[in-house]
Amino acid sequence: MHTEHTERTTDVDLPRSRTANERLHALVPGGAHTYAKGDDQYPQDLAPVISHGRGAHVWDVDGNRYVEYGSGLRSVSLGHAHPRVTEAVRREIDRGSNFVRPSVVELEAAERFLATVPTAEMVKFAKNGSDATTAAVRLARAATGRPRVAICADHPFFSVDDWFIGTTPMSAGIPAQTNELTVTFPYGDLTATGELLDRYEGEIACLILEPATHTEPPPGYLAGLRELAHRHGCVLVFDEMITGFRWSEAGAQSLYGVVPDLSTFGKALGNGFAVSALAGRRELMERGGLRHAGERVFLLSTTHGAETHSLAAAMAVQTVYTEEGVTARLHALGERLAAGVREAAAGMGVGEHVVVRGRASNLVFATLDENGRPSQEYRTLFLRRLLAGGVLAPSFVVSSALSDEDIEHTVDVVAQACAVYRKALDAGDPTPWLGGRPVKPVFRRLA
Template identity: 55%
Template sequence: MRNLPHGNDRFHLSKAMMSRLQRIVPGGSHTYAKGDDQFPERAPGLLARGHGCRVWDADGNEFIEYGMGLRSVTLGHAEPRVIEAVAAALPLGTNFTRPSIKELECAEAFLDIVPGAEMVKFTKDGSTAVSAAVKLARKHTGRTLVAIAAEHPFFSYDDWFIRTTSMHGGIPEQQETLTFRYNALDSVRALFQAHPGKIAAVVLEAARTDEPAAGFLQGLQAICRQEGAVLIFDEMITGFRWNLGGAQAEYGVTPDLSTFGKALANGFSVSALCGSRELMRLGSRERPCDDVFLLSTTHGAETTGLAAALATMRIYRTEPVVEHLHRQGKRLAEGVGNVARRRGVDGHFKVLGRSCNLLYATTGPDGQPSQALRTLFMQELIARGVIAPSFVVSYAHTDADIDRTIEAVDGALEIYARALEDGAERHLIGAPSRVVFGRR
């Protein structure tokens, strides 16, 4: 793989196709994080294919990719065993008028992995699963308020969460979602004191860039039990990455409900809501008075997705996938850290997070976050054959891929160091990328 020269000519077809897409799809993508405004001007517009940790754009340019489908492709693009399982399921039919055998097999396999979960229901995306968890909590408690961790950026595209962001257009103002500070039990207690008997659920990622402080998750669980609220872990990122059984297995705290997705089916569309039988059965039809319409989706149990999930879980159980993610992430973090120190930018470019889920932070001479420098860094990585909106590794990233990436980072940080001296605008082609939304 060679370094690519600066110039839009190498993205000619890709950019032309992106222009067509933007005219007919709002935002030019079906996920805001994949949009054109999230990347430099000199970046591929549309990708054509992927294999392992490599992707090729419409012009045939090859890249090492990180993030891998917003962390959903953990085993690698077009993992043969997953593709074979899907191919075997296709001739048998994809959707029926009664549950399929795949639903039973996948549910049993999933519940065998996730500790404390007694029932599970599958759907197609994480937002739907988390909102369904909130619905169960409200039904169980008879309350309406939801408390979320202020530092965690996304839980659902539904109104109850999006109204807390700057992209709240079209949503009526309601006072149903509250925020607390992660790792600060006092802020949680303060919410319950300010809204006695009104908080239905506490929703958070068990960990993100910061590890839970000693006793935080246990204390949070104790507060929820004392106050009669439902504890919900969003395991979309931590599930199948921190630990095979998720963050709840890693930290030894079983929530009342939890949601999984992303890595569950190696890029195929499968997410899951799971938890205690007491809560999950509220969405069943076991009692005449049941009134919770929970995740009744036409495609929720589409067989090819469940076949992909079964194959993915089988690989996780028989191979050291999670160990590989941690090992390669550590190798990458150490290499990038060494390069940043050697280039003298370690005070303004930092790798953050757990080794299996690495992010990076870019700050300007004033010490404040800089979107321009972030975009410049991505621009220079792309010019060197690496697409990296994050440094999240997959099972397909080899030592050679990591070494090639560190080499690309070295070149990118050489330009980054110059930009810290004379300004990012002297080196950045086009406008800085944008954040998807801010929190209100």
């Protein structure tokens, strides 16, 4: 097993991971429990199966160590097995995890969340992001009596449920009538969104979007969207699964100063433990409660939604973020990484082909071909070289556990990858460097 970073000049060999992947595919549809973790997202025969992780590092079953980015689909922002989080979890596990009545931990977690996100008035916890976003859609439809949902077309994912997945290439099994109830609007374009709301006047229950992704919101955009939603009588929902904590522990809504009607949190909230949250205005949230005279809304009634140790993890995460200035550290690490990658790419003559984008705490990279178009083949080449250098990076999304040495090592490996990238560009064909089929997009109609 590697105990320190070593330069690898050839591809890493993963015989145990290959065997484990074959066993996974025989037992688990897709070979993973999240499509973004599938081995089709990695170069052929180079999809490591993880044994364990600590901090910013993971080890595969073959004994190779990697610096890991985008940990837990961006959920592990403090690093794996963070001591303050795991200690809080251990403490609650010994006290029981689920009861026939609410635990006092549910009260403490709600109080803590609403103190951390003061723009919300009520909160309800669940396990997955999709739980929360679908609950927001149901609540909006109930409150407005309207059938349609308007989603931001420029944001890649909102839910595994029919109202969203039916709009993707993987729409098999979802009735066309359901798909017709979801419409789209472009990010940053208030005029187009206003025209959509006019076209479906009185039909759209909510606008749902991520307040920011790889681009910052144009000046006045979110406030303008807030005003449009109010004028047309629809609910404004911010999906803060990614922006929550990474932008600010109080969410992007706090950073940008625009309060949505409802918002959804997850991912970094639990640092890898299963917890998500629907939060928002009391008037809307209480429709899923008992203290009103109206028709009841079935809102997030989940067996495991209030599992005590996951709520304890969430409270510990919020403590660490506020006491240790984690958001600022994520930005500082990301800025250093982005600068290093850009310098390495430019130095190897591929600065216009390996492109780092996004907020410093949420970096992604694009791999462009000789014509400047996104290329799965060049992504494959780039990922192969990163893996060979001990860097596992479907993105460059940082965790606060990264060290200066980790960043330096990553930049060195990126430079080596960019040297190969330049060779492929000069040859006009990356195929000799792929080692097999190219990586594939998650959303595609055929397997």
